[in-house]
Amino acid sequence: MKRWLNLAVAAAGLVTAAAATARAEDVPALAAISDTAERARVQALIEGARKEGGLSWIGVQIEPGHANPILAEFKRYYGLDDLKGEYTYAGTGEIVTRIEQLLRAKRKEFDIVWTASWAWYKDLLKRGEIMQYDSPHYAAYTLSDQNGMSQKGYWASDAYAFAPIYNPQTMEQNGLKNFNPTSWNDFVDPRLAGRICMIDVMVSTSAAPVLAGVVKAMGDEWLKKLGALKPALHIKAAQGREWVGSGEFAATLLNSPKDALSLQQRNIPTKQVFPKEGVVLIPFAPIILSSAPHPNTAKLFIDFVRSAYGAQTVMNSGSLLFFGRPGVKSKYPDILPVMEEVKAIPFDWETEGSTAAVKAFREKLRAAGIGAK
Amino acid sequence: MPVHVRGLAKTYGAVRAVQGVDFTVAPGTTVTLLGPSGCGKTTTLRCIAGLEVPTAGRITVGDRVVYDDAEGIFVEPERRNIGMVFQSYAIWPHMTVGGNVGFPLKISGRPKAEVEERTRAILQLVGLGDLHDRPAAALSGGQQQRVALARALVHEPQVVLFDEPLSNLDANLRERMRTELQLLQARLGFTAIFVTHDQQEALSLSDRIIVMNRGRLEQEGTPQDVFQNPATAFTARFLGYANVFAGEVADIADAGKVRIDLGDGVLLAARWRASEPARKGERGTIAFRADRVAVEPRGTVPPGDNVIAGDIEAAAFLGTFIDYTIHAGPLQIKAEGPVDKPFVRGDAVQIRISPAQCHAFRAADAA
């Protein structure tokens, strides 16, 4: 009886393996690989992924509506039709809290974390919570390397940037005709007093270092002028976007190009500015948690989103990012240039972006009259 | 089925509602617990029902112990097979009349046909034969009373408890229900325990009356006995003895006869009602009924034992008699006189009261 059972199991295993191999022939990802060793590696991952059957990804910036096409394309590309992909869209703070809680409780829930929290990543890395995985596609992430946004064997980054968005109509109503800004200085014009808003740098984990970078480039005098404008703070980028859209404020200082796009698509004539002094690139990287419940799938996913094809998929989904590899075409060139064309303010996320540095910077902001006392 | 209550006590926190009550109810008889509100009569009844858990004592229904603190026995009310009619009738408004009355049968799992049959039979008996399917919420007070009665009797309990069942009815209806209850009891033969604060109801319904006061049993006896021979000043007062006065034992004659000095030289001869003999000079209380007082023009009879001179202070015409308030020395005496020979305010009269109608108690008894 027992022997029969063993036999049956073995037979079933054979059939499954055969089926898997047969299907693998139609997988676009495999078809695109010429190197046999790499092909075998990917094939093994695909087979592992098929057994795992799921992928859970938590992240910021990429909105739920944009994640679905990425996941769909990922499944198609690797022939993972039965994969149950789940994306959790949350704020950075929430994600950190959640993951830390899960780690403390030793619960495996997420495979991929995709945020812009450099300092936290470094901390996780030190604690061994990030899975080592050197995707072959990392080699093409030269822009990421140049800007110091790569961690060899663990991650390579794209970037997003916060830059001013303004509403020319509102500017005009407020007496700023032909407002044609090119510099951060144009946004501390005294005539903008009470007319400008920005993301709450006292709360947002990513916005505070960005502003710190701008202040570093522009000088403390600039910060003083900004404080004098008494900018209103919004918790989430969308609120600033809607304010600029409705004309409640003429400009929001630190928003993403996707917000400008959202307004333009609704026929609100807004403009995105990338000032000549540069912007701080916020390294935005997917990592695999050591505790990932679906490690094979997670590795494939990293391969996918770091590949030329996958990166373009992410771009086309509507997630407006600067890609860490050259050659990804911007879908909306008038709003979003590619990374090669943007001046970056040099910024060391490890020191200047550390918790302590942010804390100190926030004190400086308070002194300048920004944020609650 | 007899009911025995021994040493029953019930306390609520510091309040001792019932303290050491003993009595027995003979099978098929009616006993009334009589007393003012707060005397412990309802608590006693609810302890028999099982709706209260006594603090101490022993209660048996028939030969079954339903409560005994020493043995740790407490039988839940639903297992005592006792019927009860509540003061508010407690008719369930969400059921029909038949649903109410048939409930005790249904809950004990009798077949539907039997429930129906017995429900209709008992409704017939209480005179509500045609109301079986009527919603219970749409009944008059008298009808509700009958439904409550039918429900208490339908499962043929050997003991039925009545908590002031007639107090919510108007006077006419009360008379009729009183009679009907007696007829029903004669027919069904259950043992009945009543609770009431209405002495008329108690006197007319009961085989025996138990007067309660402050959680204790004050007096027990037949209605005639209790009414004519109150054992304490409290009982006397509660049974409508309008004249109760404090005084001092002046002298002691034979056969339990004493004279009580009420001050200002007013002395009344009376029967000593306390079990222990009177001592000369001790404080005593005297009680007599207003309708036992004869009111006569001053000088009709020579002054003597139990004849006191007084003046009419107030006279109130009450239909069948006149209610007098008479000022006599230190006393204010209530008396009833015939309507055909009325006195008016200020008339000089003398009152006369037979020593046999005067009850004297030890002062400590006077509540």
Add this chain to the structure above:
Amino acid sequence: MSVASTASGSVRLPLFRGHGVIAVATIYAGLAVTVVLPLAAVLFQAVVADEGLSFAKIREVFSSPSIVDATVNTVVVSALAVVLAGSVGVTLAWLVARSNMPLKRVFDPLNMIPFYLSSVVGALSWQVIAAPRTGMANTWLEPLLGYAPFNIYSVWGIAFVLGLFYAPYVYLFTLGSLQSMDAALEEAARMSGASKLQTAVRVTLPLSAPAILSACILVFVTSAGIFGVPLVLGVPGRVHTLSTLIYRYIAEYPSDFAAAAILSSALFLFTVALTALQMALLRGRRFTTVTGKGYRPRTVDLGAWRWVGAGINALYLLFVIVPFLALLLVSLQDAWTGSFEWARLTLANYHQVLFVDVTAKRGLMNSLVISTVGATLAVAVSLLLALVLQRTRLPARQGIVWLSMLPVTVPGIVLGFGFLVAFVSTPLYGTLWLIMLAYIVHYLPTGLRNTESLVQAISRELDESARMSGATWWEAMTRVVVPLVAPGMVSIWLLLFVTFIREVSASMMLFTYGTETMSIALIRIMEYEPYGVSGAFGVLQTLLLLGCVALIRQLSSARQSSQAA
């Protein structure tokens, strides 16, 4: 209370007591886990740091200027809300109960409506009216005044919205007190030479003072603990309150549970103190003003002023209704530019929340599930507790009352935080059921108090007569008491359902991806969707709540007319 019986059908007393002890112990254990544990966890977390008992952190937290600021803001916002809610509530209650204001019957139920609605949606819609530059009221008034008079993103704005939404609390309490007041007390004042106004001010209102004060304290406590409104309106104007600060400590990176716990404990102790004050007020004077029942107080003839009264009442209703209409307009625009534009008319926002946005769809479904199941469980638990409290002689019942009533003093955000701390490492964390449990616990006092009064209204003799008819305790309850309270329980169910549908604070602490409730979904949607989409979702939530309100009214009026018959 089932009963084990011996052959003779009698029961040993110790056994009887044993059953009671088991029942009571079960209740205590349940309350300990759901009420005491979360609160204890908060207090524990506040004083115990990694290195043991420590007050250094407490000192550090309270020396932070932003906390001092937030504390001041919390007190000021709550006080202003009390002033607004108090004056509006008392005025309207007096007009409805004691004057001959026209349209009273119409106004009375309408005045209660904000009670059932979501104040977050209120905050969202007031932005349309009173945002500093593009708010409709401001754009209309600016040309006249030369400046924009309103700024909703301020302490005033928050207090204003809270005041509007809590006025019904004061209204309800005062109305109850005025309607049960003996008219002779006022007539005596008139006979002593007082005018109508003097009578109202010198006699009527002082007699209602305990009720009014108690309602005001309730408003103060609720305002101090509220989270959604300051989140939406306060942050843009850099106004933080204790509750938004607590949330920030949890949500920002790195999160600071200890600081959140310290603030939560402080807020909790503060609200406990105020609630104790409220109870003391009620205990002392409640029964002095309330006398006979079924009594209809006489009304004061206001003459021509009665139209002014009606105007005041109508104004209040306008303040409630107009913003929602404005939000409706916003929800029909592809982008909000400060005014309605026909060219921007669209239903796409509704399509988005109903069929596209996963968070919105999930929020709606989650809330419907939690609220339906939660309200049912809460009603069941309330009923069971009410029966135990009112219809048994089990020992230690007073303790059950205290424990079940404790959550009434706890702001939702503190309770939510407590549940977070207590259950974060259990499998319950991250499930809808934990959020539901928090709801049930938080509104157990509401459910229990209402249920108890229903049970109390059923004469004990009704179930005692069932016992005497041979029914066990359980049978007496299920066949007599429960059917009689059932119609009232439906209303309590709906009240809890409505409360759960719009709950914000506890959910904010406990939701995770996938367990967003409707209010959380609204806040999330505001984070990335256009204003019109949030507006559409807010409008949907409001319509759902209004539907429930209509149902509650329908049921209670049906019950009243059936009782009258």
